[in-house]
Amino acid sequence: MQEPVERTSAACPALFIAAPASGQGKTTLTAALARLLRNRGKVVRVFKTGPDYLDPQILAQASGRPVDQLDLWMAGETYCRQRFFEAACEADLILVEGAMGLFDGEPSSADLAALFGLPLVIVMDVKGMAQTAAALVAGLAGFRDDILIAGLIANACASQRHRELIESALPAEIPLLAAVARDGALTLPERHLGLVQADEIRAELELRFEAGARALDAEGLAEALLQLPPVTFEAPRQAAEPPMPSLQGRVIGVARDAAFSFIYQANLDLLERMGATLRFFSPLADRHLPPCDALWLPGGYPELHAAQLAANASMRDELRRFFAADKPILAECGGLLYCLESLTDIDGETHTLLGLLPGHGAMRGRRGCQGMQTAELPEGPVRGHAHHRSVAEGTPAPIAFCRRQRHPAPGEAIYRQRGLTASYLHLFFPDNPDALARLLMASGQPASALETHSLTPEESQG
Structure with missing residues (x-):
């Protein structure tokens, strides 16, 4: 044949x-x-x-x-x-x-x-x-x-x-x-x-x-x-590539609803190709987290749904317990806002949120921040994009700053508290699968155990 x-x-x-x-x-x-x-x-x-x-x-x-x-x-x-x-x-x-x-x-x-x-x-x-x-x-x-x-x-x-x-x-x-x-x-x-x-x-x-x-x-x-x-x-020429990092057996909980929907399909596809099982949940409507080993809180519109997010006490409690167990959480933009102590929405109302990361979020009208940047993570650099009209204030010292595509000024701050990694940057996972695998505990090592130190803006520009 x-x-x-x-x-x-x-x-x-x-x-x-x-x-x-x-x-x-x-x-x-x-x-x-x-x-x-x-x-x-x-x-x-x-x-x-x-x-x-x-x-x-x-x-x-x-x-x-x-x-x-x-x-x-x-x-x-x-x-x-x-x-x-x-x-x-x-x-x-x-x-x-x-x-x-x-x-x-x-x-x-x-x-x-x-x-x-x-x-x-x-x-x-x-x-x-x-x-x-x-x-x-x-x-x-x-x-x-x-x-x-x-x-x-x-x-x-x-x-x-x-x-x-x-x-x-x-x-x-x-x-x-x-x-x-x-x-x-x-x-x-x-x-x-x-x-x-x-x-x-x-x-x-x-x-x-x-x-x-x-x-x-x-x-x-x-x-x-x-x-x-x-x-x-x-078709792309087939070049010798390093083996795909493994997330085999890992279960990744992914927040997905009207408040959290800025998700590249390419990111989901990559996680599944690495062997992860994806479990979607709604911080707005669900009372409980799905059983999972790591969480991804993507961007979206938490500022439009802050009251409902604040009212879901059961979900907030479960997310806090997940955080306290030193399990890895990746929070991007809207996910970052959700992890702060409070968020002032577009109507000027302030709502209590998760408090996993010290600080307060607030909308700032028509002025915004956007642009291509590289997240200089301890696990490795990952390219992505920032686009937001909010500000996070009172946050702790970042462990690094993102590197802008074509400008020398420091980009978005990157925060890490226990197993939580949070930034305004939306990451494009296929840019560095190995870094994402490490971040989501492919080896079983808690993210908080990775050797990190706080970088100055000058150090992060390398």
Whole structure:
């Protein structure tokens, strides 16, 4: 019997949906397009550029498929190449939603599109402009010679005449693929850190997806995209890799509900590949922790649910006992806030929380902190992303500071109390599986037994 030949490449039509800036309607139109093609029985795999948590939730519901985050700095080229290859093996079309403006960030959306040869469609809110929209698209197309802009989607177009003015001014090689009218029924709801979580408004989202799909269907966009020439995605070259660290037999409790939902699917997949059993629980609704060896308290919106978290005395008591037993706990951003003594929510009300870590959390309006950073953990460096509009005050001296991607100033503080490791940084586990295995007690050694010392900001920058 002949051995099956392992595939080394796969081809599939693909499109990168970008914009000149944030707030142009990329997610709304990417979701609408995914739903339109799904309604036609097509398999659509959608990816989101950057470390975003909320857009992938929306896009996963629209497409009916998991949505991975792709970032060349945080996840690396090999990881991105593997995700694209796997998607191309099953999809009729691949969509990638960009982040911010096309050339913003290092690496940018343009960098990702250029590396994998993905044609770009520009989504632009054309309110208040006509021919100028064409000039902006032409400028984007000419800014770099390693990208291909395949067309424009004019969002918030006022009329047929508005459409004609834009279309007539576009360069011949950049067609107007669609003009979408201003329609509040299509717009996705937002709050202080971005879009509202999909699980909170699933029924409302369905209405918006279908309305968007109808609008794009009327423009004939599905037919145009399915006729795109395929992009060939190569499988990553298999290099000799160290053996995957083991979490075999370890049970990891993962907080997951409306207050704690900023979870990379890639993190869950990695823990399971290392042999861990995942047990999900809700600090909002459950009275008891599941039996587990370690806990992960991810980020989310504890500030919106602080009263309910404070009222769940049974869960708070069990988490305190878990902490007192020196078992490992990883707390990220919202999880960090939950571990503090108290949290002042967005309405100015203060609520008593776990008290595993001295200090008090409070929201601080529209000002926030964000950016790519590396957590300099005793177990090893792990890349990740910070994005928050709260502050933690009265905390103990950190054991280290995160290292910013491109700035010399110290990043987020990293705290350790007994088995608790807490920081504002959201970690991308696949960046350093060995460090995560050590952190979650793969060897059975308590995290508190690891040799650590408090680092100054200067030491942490190394």
